[in-house]
Amino acid sequence: MKRPVICAALLASLLASAFAVTSAATAENTRSFEQVVLPFIQEHCLDCHDASTQQGDFRLDTLPTVFNSAHIAERWDEVIGRINAGEMPPPNNDQPTAEEIETVAEWISGKIKEGEHARMARRASVAFYRLSREEYANTIEDLLGVHYDAAAPGRMNADPQWKGFERIGSELSLSPSHVEKYLAASRSILDTAYPASVPQSQTWTKDALDIDWPNRGKRDVLQEQGILDDVRTLIWPGHRLSYVEPAHQNYSMPPGIYRAKLTISGLPSKEGRAPHVTIYSPQLDRIIFEHDVIAPENAPAVFEFMTYLEGKVSMKINNEVPGPSNSGIAGRPTGQRVFTTFDNPLSRSPWQRKMTDEEGNALYPVLIFDSIQWEGPIVEAESMAKRKRFAPPAQPTLASVRDLVRRFARAAWRRPPTKQEVDRYLYLIGTELKKGASTQEACKLGMLGILASQNFYYLREGDAGQNRAVINDWELASRLSYFLWSSAPDETLFKAAEDGTLHQPATLKTQLARMFADPKIARFEESFPKQWLQLQKVGMFPPDQKLYPDYDPWLEKSMVLETTSFFAEVFKNNLPITEFLDSDWTMLNPRLAAHYGLPIPASTGFHRVSLPPDSHRGGLLTQASILSMTSDGTRHRPVHRGIWVSDVILGKTPSPPPANIDAIEPNPVDEPRATIRMKLAAHTIHAQCAACHRKIDPLGFAFDNYDAVGRWRTEEFVQHGIGENPPVDASGELPDGRPFQGPEDFKALMLDDAQPFANAFVEKLATYALRRPMTIDDRDAITAIARRSEPGGYQLQDIIRHFVESDLFLKR
Structure with missing residues (x-):
């Protein structure tokens, strides 16, 4: 019954100690740990946190009292936090008085504050942060106008993550293999930017017969029949067709950007499911293009897209939606007929599955391919201008080469190079020229050294031998640009840094507004929510196809795109971040709308849509991306959902579970069907589990109305057992005692505070x-x-x- 008084007293004591405004606090901290804290711990804490129990793997009997260590300070701060949350001592134990808690909290908080300067002083004078591979590729593109696919097979390894973040300096170490790959990447990049001979742009066109392999040799016959120009290729659900690459797969494509123009119709099924076209390259191991297609048979859509190609590539086009079969008897093209129109009886054999009903509506989502045209490699004016800035001089002089090295190093290293650094690369270039190398090749070697230097792929803050408290303007320019653009500063930021004005509030405000309006801000809109919300985990546990037959790769991608599009919409319109907790709108495409059981948009792509009051959606917490990644592919996981909410939304990382805790077993076939929540109740019986589960489980129970792929339900499907599926119970109580009856109530409580x-x-x-x-x-x-x-x-x-x-x- 004393808990509210204790919490209020503790909060007051924390505020007082944090700002050190009372002489009483100063006097209290002159007393020793043995006088103030140790008696409290011995009486109220060691029953659970000594050598014999170590509840939650937390020991207080051996916790040092040296507060100039960040790790130790964090542990003592956790002690205060647990007391404040009512976890220590447990409610059924004897409780300390408000005065005792105030005294102990004040002493610990004061010591943590006192140790802050010592902790700051122990930091290294120079900090290094390696670029992530995403940042590396963006920096190269903005520096030289070269698209470098760092994630392509054999190139750069995936970056290690810390709680979803891919750019944490302590995680991004450097190995010999990294150095080798940086050197190889630099050579490839410079050869693309400044090739020995400029590849000529070409145009290729593949028509319907080029990808219809059973009929591709019948052009003369079809010409004689007068229907050659009318031939189209039907792409049945799940049917992959080859030969949509620009040239023959044995032709080596010059590296560069290629523009494609795809002409195709798409007829949705009667249920509204749109066909989904994908173009995939096995050599590049990625989907080059994908899109829902809704376009009438007689009015095909034209999709234009650009992609980077290099070397020998092959491609397959696919209608990536589920269907009854892609066999000849079902509907795919055969050598017996060529397709022209659905109402042409000669387009299909009588024994093939019907494609349309009596009114001409498609029974299944189908694509009708006309052609794909390729052009490239192309270099857009913007990319060419970037390359010309650092093109080797046609008539080199010492001054012109020095200027090239200085300017390129300044842009690549994001700071002015020293004279000694410039001289080093001038010597390298001069040596190559004496050996008979051309000016371009000699200068490229110097540029190669600059790109392969750690000054390029590391962000550096601080100076050796100095312990600066703040970053300088050059470091500030990089911190800003890699924060918002995931790339190097542009010339405007460099100029402000060079003038020494970037740190000034007015300049900083102006530059920030300019950066918000720059198209490169789209990188932040996509990268930050993916890392903050840990969206890399979506699809980590693929849903069981027997339980979730409608789940497909496009749905999975649409889940992530809803979340990143939602974040971008909030950013562009400067909406409150409380929209992330709940909203009356979301971003939907046809695939996701069908998954949610909402009206299907008339056009493809993502659109902002208003949500009906009974949609059970709104905000991030009820989006399928979040709900599916906190599931295991067969069932939802309330504990994992609770941990995610605690960590990502509330900023409190729960302690790891104790070792040797049994997993929840599937429901026995000879017992009544039970929800996962019912089974989790057993965990709260054990003292070592109860404290954490009291905080975590309610945060996950709030979303029990959503299954493993984020669909709304009122009953929990249990595969085995006796009786009916049990009803969902999404009620609970927050750690502070506030009750809720489901996700809407839970989100309302979040908004209240x-x-x-x-x-x-x-x-x-x-x-x-x-x-x-x-x-x-x-x-x-x-x-x-x-x-x-x-x-x-x-x-x-x-x-x-x-x-x-x-x-x-x-x-x-």
Whole structure:
């Protein structure tokens, strides 16, 4: 019964100690640990946290009291947090008085604050952050106008992740294989930008017969019949057809960007499912193009897209939707007939499956292919201008080559090079010229050294031998550009850094507004939500096709695209981040609308749509991407959903589970069907599990109405057992005692007190931007940024602006 009083007293004590405004706090901290804290711990804590019990793998009897260690300070801060949350001591134990808690919390908080300067002083004078492969590719494209597919087979390895973030400096180590790949990449990039001979752009066209292999040799016959120009190729659901690549697969495509123009019709099924075209290259191991297609038989759509190609490539076109079969008897092309129109009786054999009903509506989603035209390699004017900036001089002089090296190193290294650095590469170029190399090849060798240098693929902050508290303007330019553009600064940022004005508030505000409006901001709109929300996990556990037969790769991609499109919409319109908790709209395409049971948009692509009140959607928490990645492919996982909400939305990472905890077994065939929630109840019986599950489980139970692929339900399907499927129980109680009856109630509670989410969001934003986990020493700054954004309703662009203007962003 004393808990509310205790919590209030503890909060007051934390505020007082954090700002050190009372002489009483100063006097209290002159007393020793043995006088203030140890008696409290011995009486109230060691029953659960000594050598014999170690509940939650947390020991207090051996926890050091040296607060100049960040790790130790974090552990003591956790002690305060657990006391404040009512976890220590457990409610059924004897409770300390409010005065005792106030005294202990004040002493620990004061010592943590005292140790902050020592912890900051122990940091290295120089910090290095390796570029992620995404950032590497973007930087090359913005520097030289060369598209480099860093994720292609045999190129750069996937970056290690920390809680979804792919740019954490401590995780991105450097190995000899990395150095070799950087060197190989630099050679390839420079050869593409400055080739020995410029490849000529060509045009190729593949028509319907080129991909209809049973009939491709019948052109003369079809010409005699007068129907050659009318021939089209039907692409039945699940049918893959080859030969849509520009040239024969044994032809080596010059590296570069190629433009394609695909002419195709798409007839949705009677149920509204649109056909989905994909073009896949096995050599590149990626889908080059994909799109839902809704276009009448007599009015085909034309899709234009651009892609990077290199070397020998083959491609397959596919209608990637489920269907009854892709055999000849079902519907795919055979050598007996050629397709022209559905109403032409000669287009299909009588024994083949019907494609349309009596009214001419397609019974299955089908594609009708006309042609694909390729052009390339092409170099757009913008890319050519980037390359011309650093083109080797036609009539080289020492001054012109020096200027080239200086300018290229400045752009690549994101800072002015020293005279000694420039001289080193001048010597290398001069040596090659003496050996008889051409000016271009000699200069490319010098540029190769600059690109292969760690100065290019590492961001560096600080100076050796100095312990600067803040970053300089050149470092600030890079921090800004890699935060918002995932790439190097442009010339405008470089100029502000060179002038020494970038750190000035007015300049910073102007540059930020300019960067928001730049097309490169789309990289942030896609990259940040993927890393913040850990969307890389979507599809990690593919759903069981027997349980979820409608699940397909396009649905999986659409789930992620809904979430990233939703984030982009909030950013573009500077909406409040509370829209992430709940909203009356979302971003939908036809595939996802069908999955949610919502009206299907008339056109393809993602559109902002208003949600009906009974849609059970709104915000991020009820999007299929989030709900599916916290499932295991067969069933939802409330604990994993709760952990995700705790970590990503509330910024509280739960402790790992104890070892040797049994997994939840499938329901026995001879017992009544039971929900996962019923089975989880057993975990709360064990003392070692109960404390954490009381906090985690309700956060996941709130979303029990959604199955493993994010569909709404009122009953939980249980594969085995006796009786009916049990009803879903999505009720619960938050750790602070507030009850809820389902996801709508839960989201309403989150909105009632949005400050914890705002703090967590700022923390994730800072982790992404600063390339490091946040620590206890960053907490006050994070809270201040969130509070500064509160009067405006936590609008997203405003939060970013306040963050960039804060000391947290500007300090090392």
